Amino acid sequence: MDGANVSVAVVTSRIEAELIVGLLRSHGLSAVVATDDAGGQEPQLQMDGVRVLVAPSDEASARRLLAATEDTA
Amino acid sequence: MTAHWPAPAGLHTTSAGLPVEGGLPSFGGATGWLNSPPLTADGLRGKVVLVNFWTYTCINWLRQLPYVRAWAGKYSGQGLVVVGVHTPEFAFERDVDNVSRAVREMRIDYPIAIDSDYAVWTAFDNHYWPAIYFADAGGLIRHHHFGEGEYQQSEMVIQQLLAAAGSAGTGHDPVSVDARGAEAPADWAALRSPENYTGYERTENFASPGGAVPGRRHAYPAPAQLRLNHWALSGDWTMEEEATTLNTAGGHIAYRFHARDLHLVMGPAAQGTSVRFRVLIDGLPPGAAHGVDVDAQGDGAVAEQRLHQLIRQPGSVTDRTFEITFLDPEVQAYAFTFG
Numbered sequence: 001m002d003g004a005n006v007s008v009a010v011v012t013s014r015i016e017a018e019l020i021v022g023l024l025r026s027h028g029l030s031a032v033v034a035t036d037d038a039g040g041q042e043p044q045l046q047m048d049g050v051r052v053l054v055a056p057s058d059e060a061s062a063r064r065l066l067a068a069t070e071d072t073a
Numbered sequence: 074m075t076a077h078w079p080a081p082a083g084l085h086t087t088s089a090g091l092p093v094e095g096g097l098p099s100f101g102g103a104t105g106w107l108n109s110p111p112l113t114a115d116g117l118r119g120k121v122v123l124v125n126f127w128t129y130t131c132i133n134w135l136r137q138l139p140y141v142r143a144w145a146g147k148y149s150g151q152g153l154v155v156v157g158v159h160t161p162e163f164a165f166e167r168d169v170d171n172v173s174r175a176v177r178e179m180r181i182d183y184p185i186a187i188d189s190d191y192a193v194w195t196a197f198d199n200h201y202w203p204a205i206y207f208a209d210a211g212g213l214i215r216h217h218h219f220g221e222g223e224y225q226q227s228e229m230v231i232q233q234l235l236a237a238a239g240s241a242g243t244g245h246d247p248v249s250v251d252a253r254g255a256e257a258p259a260d261w262a263a264l265r266s267p268e269n270y271t272g273y274e275r276t277e278n279f280a281s282p283g284g285a286v287p288g289r290r291h292a293y294p295a296p297a298q299l300r301l302n303h304w305a306l307s308g309d310w311t312m313e314e315e316a317t318t319l320n321t322a323g324g325h326i327a328y329r330f331h332a333r334d335l336h337l338v339m340g341p342a343a344q345g346t347s348v349r350f351r352v353l354i355d356g357l358p359p360g361a362a363h364g365v366d367v368d369a370q371g372d373g374a375v376a377e378q379r380l381h382q383l384i385r386q387p388g389s390v391t392d393r394t395f396e397i398t399f400l401d402p403e404v405q406a407y408a409f410t411f412g
Contacts, residue, residue, distance in 0.1 A: 005189075005190055005191045007274065010274055010275050014200070030195065032191065032194060032195055032198065032199070032200065033200040034160075034162070034191075034194070034200065034201075034202075035200065035201060035202075036131055036132075036133050036162075036201070036202050036268060037133060037200075037201035037202065037204070037219050037220035037221075038133050038220050038221050038222075038259075039133070039218070039219065039220025039221040039222035039223065049268070049270055049275035049277075051275075053191060
């Protein structure tokens with residue numbers, strides 16, 4: 001199985017990561033969020049290093065899509 | 074832990090109020106299993122299932138582990154199956170030998186699915202370390218919890234699902250845990266330092282003059298001083314995407330932090346080697362503030378790729394400067410975490 005284990009983006013909030021995952025999935029790519037979680041006990045301490053992961057076979061497409069999105073932002 | 078839950082208002086006697094969140098996803102993407110032959114969602118029908126996503130260097134999971142271990146011990150004979158899904162954060166956590174060693178040293182005897190390809194993570198659409206999903210005996214997810222905490226609520230869910238499955242005598246008393254070392258609860262009231270990484274992909278607040286030089290060997294100078302939650306290298310290091318590697322003996326990391334505990338995920342660059350180090354806090358040996366992986370003089374050695382507890386302060390917590398000097402080369406540092 002081709003799991004999601006290549007990091008294509010690191011952002012500082014889960015919401016931003018979710019938006020990126022939504023974008024990638026809307027283009028047919030498999031993507032997930034991966035981050036540590038302290039259970040909301042100290043949310044201000046959990047803002048760093050939220051990663052968006054994709055399957056290796058989707059990495060190139062994901063990077064092209066994210067680069068194109070940045071160019072139009 | 075002796076707390077009792079409030080009057081049940083029906084919560085202890087029925088799981089009917091728990092929503093159905095979907096079916097128990099497949100474990101079919103696991104690349105291996107520890108402590109068990111491969112398990113399947115269909116094969117677990119009739120059992121209450123607790124699925125715990127973890128990665129062995131995650132401090133948030135380490136502090137949750139005493140509860141999961143205790144629940145497995147108390148309720149396995151009453152119809153609960155705990156399944157740990159090890160999904161790696163760092164590349165070295167894909168090494169099954171490392172996971173096996175962690176399972177052994179952390180006294181984990183429940184089944185572990187090795188999820189090095191993130192296939193089970195993806196099947197659950199999970200996002201977090203740690204995460205717990207609770208499935209009823211009919212194979213339906215009825216509750217989940219992300220991160221640390223809410224242990225009594227989670228145990229109440231286990232009791233409800235076991236009762237609904239026909240298990241008698243689960244009782245209402247929560248387990249008692251005696252968490253030590255890195256497994257002990259954080260001092261949340263004193264904690265002012267977030268997790269930080271040393272690899273260039275995710276690091277924050279890197280303060281060595283001239284900044285990071287990604288992917289290349291570089292002689293880093295030490296800054297004159299550090300602000301809170303800033304860190305710096307000095308010596309001959311290579312900052313890579315996920316980790317920073319020391320090339321020549323005598324390299325040094327400094328971190329200004331505010332927390333009771335300081336941990337560093339690190340390991341030798343080559344398996345089977347050991348790297349000696351010396352720790353100082355505010356320029357002095359840690360004494361009583363030493364963590365479990367260093368002595369009072371600040372001396373220790375890193376021989377395994379894992380989280381090392383280097384500081385646990387017994388008294389008041391204030392801004393302090395942590396320093397670690399490696400007496401041998403070829404060590405890789407990954408992440409600082411605090412508690």
